[in-house]
Amino acid sequence: MTDPQLGMLMLGILVLIIMLGFPIAFTLIAMGVIFGYMAIGDIIFTLLVQRAYGVMSNDVLIAVPLFLFMGYIVERANILDRLFFSLQQAARGVPASLAVASLATCALFATATGIVGAVVTLMGLLALPAMLNAGYDKKLASGVICAGGCLGILIPPSIMLILYGAMAGVSVVRLYAAALLPGLLLASLYMIYVMARGWLNPKIAPKLPPEQANVPVLTIYWNLLTSFVPLAVLILSVLGAILFGLATPHEAAGIGALGGLCLALAYRQLTLARLKEAVFLTARTSAMVCWLFVGAWIFSSVFSLLDGHSVIEYWVLALDLTPLQFLILAQLIIFLLGWPLEWTEIIIIFVPIFLPLLPLFGIDPLFFGVLVALNIQTSFLTPPMAMSAFYLKGIAPAHIQLMDIFRGIFPFLGMVFIAMIILYNVPEIALWLPKVLYN
Numbered sequence: 001m002t003d004p005q006l007g008m009l010m011l012g013i014l015v016l017i018i019m020l021g022f023p024i025a026f027t028l029i030a031m032g033v034i035f036g037y038m039a040i041g042d043i044i045f046t047l048l049v050q051r052a053y054g055v056m057s058n059d060v061l062i063a064v065p066l067f068l069f070m071g072y073i074v075e076r077a078n079i080l081d082r083l084f085f086s087l088q089q090a091a092r093g094v095p096a097s098l099a100v101a102s103l104a105t106c107a108l109f110a111t112a113t114g115i116v117g118a119v120v121t122l123m124g125l126l127a128l129p130a131m132l133n134a135g136y137d138k139k140l141a142s143g144v145i146c147a148g149g150c151l152g153i154l155i156p157p158s159i160m161l162i163l164y165g166a167m168a169g170v171s172v173v174r175l176y177a178a179a180l181l182p183g184l185l186l187a188s189l190y191m192i193y194v195m196a197r198g199w200l201n202p203k204i205a206p207k208l209p210p211e212q213a214n215v216p217v218l219t220i221y222w223n224l225l226t227s228f229v230p231l232a233v234l235i236l237s238v239l240g241a242i243l244f245g246l247a248t249p250h251e252a253a254g255i256g257a258l259g260g261l262c263l264a265l266a267y268r269q270l271t272l273a274r275l276k277e278a279v280f281l282t283a284r285t286s287a288m289v290c291w292l293f294v295g296a297w298i299f300s301s302v303f304s305l306l307d308g309h310s311v312i313e314y315w316v317l318a319l320d321l322t323p324l325q326f327l328i329l330a331q332l333i334i335f336l337l338g339w340p341l342e343w344t345e346i347i348i349i350f351v352p353i354f355l356p357l358l359p360l361f362g363i364d365p366l367f368f369g370v371l372v373a374l375n376i377q378t379s380f381l382t383p384p385m386a387m388s389a390f391y392l393k394g395i396a397p398a399h400i401q402l403m404d405i406f407r408g409i410f411p412f413l414g415m416v417f418i419a420m421i422i423l424y425n426v427p428e429i430a431l432w433l434p435k436v437l438y439n
Contacts, residue, residue, distance in 0.1 A: 007308025010035045014299070014349070024345055025288065028295025036302040044302070051297045055290055059250060060166045065286040066253030067157050071113030072278035073260035074234075077269045079227060080109055080122050086223035088130075088208075089215050096198025096205035098134055099144045100191050102127040106148025107187045108228070111155045111235050112260075116380055120149035120391040128396060137204035138400055140197060143408030146388040147190055147415075150380045153343065154373045155183035156239055157256070162249065163289070163347050164369045167296070168355050172249045173242055177434040178370045180239075182423055186374065189415040230266070234259045243437060289344075296348040316357055323361040324424070327368070330354050331375050331420065338379030342387065346379060347372070370430040371423060377416050381409045 010031055017027050029048070036044035055061065088101040102123060110119045123145050131141035153160050156176035165172040198205035238256040241247040247255065264270040321329065337346050351372060358365050380388040389405045396405070423429055 004307045004311045006035060006038065007303050007306035008311055010299075010303060010306065011308060018345060019340060024348070025291035025295040028292070028299040028349070032295065032298030032302045035306065036298070039302065039305055047301060048294075048298055051301070052294045055293045055297060058166060058293075059248075060162060060172060061290065061293065062250035063157075063162055063172070063253040064159060064289050065282050066250060066257045067114060067159060067162075068285050069278060069282040070238075070253065070256040070260040071115050071118070072281050073257070073264050073270075073275075074109075074112045074231070075115065075118050075122070076274045076278060077260070077264040077267050079231060079263070079267055079269075080105065081126055082223070082227035083108065083231065084123075084126055084130075086220070086227045089220045090224060092208050092215070094195055095202070095207075096136075096140075096194045097208060098127070098131050098136065099140065099194040099198065099205055102131065102144050103148045103187065103190050103194065106145070107151045107155065108231060108235070110149060110152030111157070112231055114152040114157065114159050116149050116152060116388060117391050119152060120145060120388045121395055123149060124392045124395045128392070128400075132397070134208065135203075135206040139404050139408035140194065140204055141408070142389075142392060142396070142400060142405040143410075143412050144190075144194060146381060146386075146392055146405065146409050147377075147412035148187075149388055149391075150377050151183065151187055153376055153380070154179055154186065156180055157235075157242070157249070157253070158373065159289075160343060160347060160373055160376060161369065163293075163344075164351065164372065166293070167347065167352055168365045168369060170365050170369060173245075174366055174434045174438060175369055176239065176249075177243050177437055178366050178430040179373055180243075181429050181433060182370055182374055182419065185422065185429060186377070186416065186419045189419055190412060193411060193415055230263055234263060292344060292348050296352070299349070300352050312353055313357060313360070317360070321361075323363055326357070326361045327363065327371065327424070330368075331371060334372060334375050335378050335382075338376070338385070339382050340385055341379065342385065343376045343379045346376065364431070366434065367427055367430055371420065374416065374420055374423065378413060381413050381416070 014027060014031050018024060033044055033048060036047065084101060084105045087104050088098060091097040091101045091104070094100055105127065106119055106123055113119060128141055128145055132138060152158060156179055158179065161175045161179055162172055164170070165175050194205070234256065237259065238252045241252040241255060242249055261270065316326065334346060334350070337350055355365065358368055380386060383406060386406065386409065389402065389409060392405055393402050
């Protein structure tokens with residue numbers, strides 16, 4: 001076999017092993033070491049050690065455990081119920097007010113935690129029963145929770161954008177600035193959709209009963225002040241420090257972690273048991289991310305050494321695509337990969353295959369990264385690996401079937417596609433803010 005053929009064989013075996021359910025990080029390392037030994041001999045072991053040390057000392061990745069710790073602490077501060085209740089009262093005058101409040105709560109809480117499973121689970125326990133008891137259609141209610149819980153993947157401070165920035169060599173600060181408006185665009189499309197459904201067919205999203213809707217304005221303001229404002233101030237402080245150059249991402253993440261501790265302390269929810277649990281979960285998730293990076297670097301280094309990228313580059317160039325056609329093809333492949341794979345596997349393994357091709361088509365890796373982050377929403381929403389649906393099914397009432405959840409998700413999946421089409425046609429939505437802030 002020639003080296004490029006070995007490279008494609010390595011990629012094919014990797015996909016097969018992942019489909020069988022083997023751990024991704026150690027599969028990447030094993031494939032890299034085995035095929036690297038075949039190509040360069042014992043030097044591959046030195047490369048493994050150097051890459052492991054290089055990843056562990058990467059300044060960009062310092063932000064990962066700190067943002068994770070902030071998320072786990074905020075999650076355990078038990079402010080979600082207060083936040084949802086106050087937003088529910090504030091949105092009482094709009095159609096499908098409970099669904100709108102759920103999406104707003106999901107967006108804010110997902111931004112603070114960035115942990116899709118936690119947001120979907122907690123909102124499923126809190127908002128789903130409230131919507132069902134109010135007479136909401138079970139498909140609409142399920143779709144709202146699943147789609148809203150995934151927004152933290154796109155809206156900064158996103159762990160996914162940190163990983164993409166480290167893989168692509170793109171500034172995480174610029175990525176955060178570029179992803180902010182597309183994230184708000186997607187959240188707005190979700191809200192417009194549910195309000196339109198509620199206005200066109202009030203039976204699937206009834207109005208709140210008078211005893212819940214007739215709340216004094218001062219009470220609403222007080223509830224917002226004690227639930228929405230503290231979390232919003234924490235998020236805006238972290239994002240503002242990053243976007244305006246007051247702190248690096250890992251410095252801002254440290255501020256966020258400290259702010260999360262202060263928030264939990266202010267709500268009298270900071271106990272030793274919760275602190276230990278947050279530290280343990282942070283260490284476990286951070287270790288997973290770092291070993292994924294080690295495996296990805298080993299795999300991609302050996303794949304490049306075997307000249308596997310040249311095979312893909314030759315195939316793509318032979319198609320004689322325009323830049324727009326290449327973008328559509330790349331996003332279609334990523335969308336299809338989201339059916340069987342999770343977002344970490346897509347970002348770590350497959351996105352780096354496209355990165356060397358971007359200069360050939362004159363595509364800004366910053367813009368490409370935002371498109372990928374928007375597209376990654378679909379990996380949580382499309383079966384068979386629609387993890388948000390499985391998270392919700394695990395805590396939903398028995399009469400909510402998995403197919404009901406999938407049917408509720410599909411319209412929101414359509415909103416993701418609409419957001420991507422808008423971004424394709426108006427790329428300044430992503431590129432304007434980085435230009436204004438950093439020129």
